[in-house]
Amino acid sequence: MIEKELDERKTKILNAIIKNYLETGEPVGSRTISKYTDLNLSSATIRNEMADLEELGYILQPHTSAGRIPSDKGYRFYVDHLIETKDQQVSQMKEFVIEHTEKMEQVLQQVAKLLANNTNYATMITGPQLHHNKIKFLQLSSVDDSHLLAVVVLEGNLVKNKMLEIEQPLDNESMLKLNMLLNTNLTGLSIEQINLGTIAALKEKAGNHSNIISEVLDAVAEAITEDEDLEIYTSGTTNILKYPELSDSQRAGELLSAFEEKNQLISLVTENLSDGEENTGIQVYIGNESPIQTMKDCSVVTATYELGEGVKGTIGIIGPKRMDYENVMDNLKMLKSQLDGILNKPKN
Amino acid sequence: MIEKELDERKTKILNAIIKNYLETGEPVGSRTISKYTDLNLSSATIRNEMADLEELGYILQPHTSAGRIPSDKGYRFYVDHLIETKDQQVSQMKEFVIEHTEKMEQVLQQVAKLLANNTNYATMITGPQLHHNKIKFLQLSSVDDSHLLAVVVLEGNLVKNKMLEIEQPLDNESMLKLNMLLNTNLTGLSIEQINLGTIAALKEKAGNHSNIISEVLDAVAEAITEDEDLEIYTSGTTNILKYPELSDSQRAGELLSAFEEKNQLISLVTENLSDGEENTGIQVYIGNESPIQTMKDCSVVTATYELGEGVKGTIGIIGPKRMDYENVMDNLKMLKSQLDGILNKPKN
DNA sequence: AATTAGCACTCGGTTTGGTTGAGTGCTAAC
DNA sequence: GTTAGCACTCAACCAAACCGAGTGCTAATT
Numbered sequence: 177m178i179e180k181e182l183d184e185r186k187t188k189i190l191n192a193i194i195k196n197y198l199e200t201g202e203p204v205g206s207r208t209i210s211k212y213t214d215l216n217l218s219s220a221t222i223r224n225e226m227a228d229l230e231e232l233g234y235i236l237q238p239h240t241s242a243g244r245i246p247s248d249k250g251y252r253f254y255v256d257h258l259i260e261t262k263d264q265q266v267s268q269m270k271e272f273v274i275e276h277t278e279k280m281e282q283v284l285q286q287v288a289k290l291l292a293n294n295t296n297y298a299t300m301i302t303g304p305q306l307h308h309n310k311i312k313f314l315q316l317s318s319v320d321d322s323h324l325l326a327v328v329v330l331e332g333n334l335v336k337n338k339m340l341e342i343e344q345p346l347d348n349e350s351m352l353k354l355n356m357l358l359n360t361n362l363t364g365l366s367i368e369q370i371n372l373g374t375i376a377a378l379k380e381k382a383g384n385h386s387n388i389i390s391e392v393l394d395a396v397a398e399a400i401t402e403d404e405d406l407e408i409y410t411s412g413t414t415n416i417l418k419y420p421e422l423s424d425s426q427r428a429g430e431l432l433s434a435f436e437e438k439n440q441l442i443s444l445v446t447e448n449l450s451d452g453e454e455n456t457g458i459q460v461y462i463g464n465e466s467p468i469q470t471m472k473d474c475s476v477v478t479a480t481y482e483l484g485e486g487v488k489g490t491i492g493i494i495g496p497k498r499m500d501y502e503n504v505m506d507n508l509k510m511l512k513s514q515l516d517g518i519l520n521k522p523k524n
Numbered sequence: 525m526i527e528k529e530l531d532e533r534k535t536k537i538l539n540a541i542i543k544n545y546l547e548t549g550e551p552v553g554s555r556t557i558s559k560y561t562d563l564n565l566s567s568a569t570i571r572n573e574m575a576d577l578e579e580l581g582y583i584l585q586p587h588t589s590a591g592r593i594p595s596d597k598g599y600r601f602y603v604d605h606l607i608e609t610k611d612q613q614v615s616q617m618k619e620f621v622i623e624h625t626e627k628m629e630q631v632l633q634q635v636a637k638l639l640a641n642n643t644n645y646a647t648m649i650t651g652p653q654l655h656h657n658k659i660k661f662l663q664l665s666s667v668d669d670s671h672l673l674a675v676v677v678l679e680g681n682l683v684k685n686k687m688l689e690i691e692q693p694l695d696n697e698s699m700l701k702l703n704m705l706l707n708t709n710l711t712g713l714s715i716e717q718i719n720l721g722t723i724a725a726l727k728e729k730a731g732n733h734s735n736i737i738s739e740v741l742d743a744v745a746e747a748i749t750e751d752e753d754l755e756i757y758t759s760g761t762t763n764i765l766k767y768p769e770l771s772d773s774q775r776a777g778e779l780l781s782a783f784e785e786k787n788q789l790i791s792l793v794t795e796n797l798s799d800g801e802e803n804t805g806i807q808v809y810i811g812n813e814s815p816i817q818t819m820k821d822c823s824v825v826t827a828t829y830e831l832g833e834g835v836k837g838t839i840g841i842i843g844p845k846r847m848d849y850e851n852v853m854d855n856l857k858m859l860k861s862q863l864d865g866i867l868n869k870p871k872n
Numbered sequence: 873a874a875t876t877a878g879c880a881c882t883c884g885g886t887t888t889g890g891t892t893g894a895g896t897g898c899t900a901a902c
Numbered sequence: 903g904t905t906a907g908c909a910c911t912c913a914a915c916c917a918a919a920c921c922g923a924g925t926g927c928t929a930a931t932t
Contacts, residue, residue, distance in 0.1 A: 218905050224897095243894080315663075319660065327665075337675065339683065425773075566877080901905085
């Protein structure tokens with residue numbers, strides 16, 4: 177069945193076509209290939225091979241009497257089989273200079289920007305999902321007569337806070353008690369681990385302040401999930417205007433809107449997190465393979481980065497189908513490893 | 525000197541030209557005006573008047589034998605003299621439905637989006653400057669052995685926090701003392717009011733923990749200024765692609781980049797805040813009048829909103845020069861008043 | 873003196889038709 | 903299996919022709 181659809185020569189030719197097309201963006205003809213490669217074949221022969229390749233679906237003609245361009249299938253074959261993975265040294269070279277700034281969100285924004293500058297494509301990055309992060313510290317304080325402030329510190333020193341309204345002021349003693357109660361019972365737990373049992377137990381112990389407990393818990397849950405969950409940072413979105421095949425205002429508008437309405441990008445994140453990610457953790461979506469319909473004329477490359485036991489975030493690069501996959505994937509690999517180091521000891 | 529450059533009739537004609545051009549976006553000819561207006565003049569007469577108007581610089585011809593389009597001077601005259609301010613009732617009609625959500629930033633983002641949807645232009649909005657906001661509550665807590673968490677609540681219940689690293693853990697008692705000290709000395713002050721004297725006094729009282737005091741103060745200052753200061757929210761930026769005169773990928777790219785690199789927008793904010801703002805607090809920049817060079821083919825309308833004694837933010841709308849100034853200004857006026865109500869009692 | 877009808881003129885936009893050249897597919901020869 | 907050669911295709915380019923909206927000017931009208 178899989179008795180090599182493509183022989184050595186066809187492979188070489190396909191590779192040459194794609195390489196050339198990635199550089200020029202123009203349909204490539206038989207004569208070009210004839211000279212480009214070291215095969216020493218006449219253009220006529222190449223033509224025959226190209227006809228075959230077309231029949232097999234790896235390349236296609238924009239119109240009769242034009243050169244060939246890679247099809248989605250062609251690109252797929254290219255990224256799966258033809259990319260030469262660079263030796264590690266070279267990759268090491270271009271280390272990213274990430275300022276070790278305070279706020280997580282600033283780091284992320286910065287990474288997105290760096291990546292965009294390096295690749296000339298649009299980029300996105302999500303913060304890590306926090307569901308599994310454990311609560312490290314929790315504090316309730318009375319701000320004024322009608323407001324309590326709940327502050328939660330998660331592992332990795334991420335701080336979240338939420339204001340609560342209360343009907344009547346809480347006296348100092350109750351406050352202390354509540355704080356004690358909350359801390360002893362909740363620290364070390366992740367939001368997922370707080371179940372009805374825990375809550376009931378807490379409420380009971382809180383006595384006449386049980387209503388506050390549930391409010392606090394709600395607040396904690398909300399602060400952790402709702403917020404960072406769909407926080408997606410993008411950069412270099414206007415880069416897509418640099419590629420003529422994407423820059424007519426119709427298409428470009430839709431694409432750019434997708435970046436602005438960041439919630440459209442979520443499917444990239446979720447898709448990626450669930451997917452079995454082979455070896456590298458890098459996913460390539462070519463054209464229609466993309467989970468986002470508006471990106472059917474683009475290619476999307478995503479990578480997940482991890483910071484300790486299952487807490488993951490996603491980085492993505494979106495560009496034209498004729499993107500420089502090698503460079504992009506190298507960059508992502510680079511980042512993956514570096515993010516590990518940086519995010520594992522964040523300040524905030 | 526100012527003996528009315530334009531007589532009644534010329535004014536009417538100019539008005540008609542602009543109105544028509546705003547609708548169609550096409551150069552408008554004499555015949556159109558002849559029918560459009562109630563002046564009952566032949567196209568020939570209009571032509572003569574138009575020649576005059578052109579000489580005076582209010583309109584111009586894209587090329588011979590084309591209709592006329594308004595010049596910047598023409599637009600300026602239009603917004604200064606010709607806009608009919610709608611009666612209040614009509615404006616009242618389209619009240620904005622702003623969800624009273626928790627986070628300030630969400631409100632702002634939402635406002636930007638609403639405005640963009642309503643107008644079909646690009647919008648931006650800044651959070652209020654917080655320098656003058658007073659500190660309402662301040663708390664230091666020990667998160668773990670090497671980290672303190674400083675939480676500041678400002679008037680209006682804005683919460684800021686900052687993580688501090690310390691060399692050696694603080695015992696409970698010192699912590700209590702410090703908190704007491706900070707609260708009694710700093711609450712009620714705005715960041716501007718904290719001067720060297722206050723700091724020195726505090727340090728003295730803190731005794732052997734004086735180094736922590738200055739760290740805390742730094743943190744407070746940083747949290748308040750650096751952060752919200754240049755936080756600019758944008759929305760509907762892709763709307764500009766809807767206007768052909770702005771949507772060629774060259775120009776559009778520059779514009780959109782300006783929105784992405786939000787710091788380019790800052791000049792709009794500062795310019796506006798310092799400017800004497802006549803009566804309405806609404807500023808219109810037409811074409812080259814804009815403080816941002818990349819927007820020389822656009823018009824920019826900004827408004828400041830206020831929430832109590834000098835604390836201001838800025839809203840801006842950016843669109844083509846032929847924007848619907850009336851609608852835009854109405855919307856802004858509307859928002860100005862509503863934001864007052866909403867932001868004066870925010871939750872967070 | 874102001875208005876208008878009429879007319880020649882201008883000039884961007886569109887259509888038309890021809891030319892060019894890159895590139896193909898096919899066939900016949902090597 | 904490879905190649906030279908040739909007829910064919912078709913987008914891209916270009917010039918000529920045409921169209922029509924719109925102008926400026928002049929002479930007649932009010």
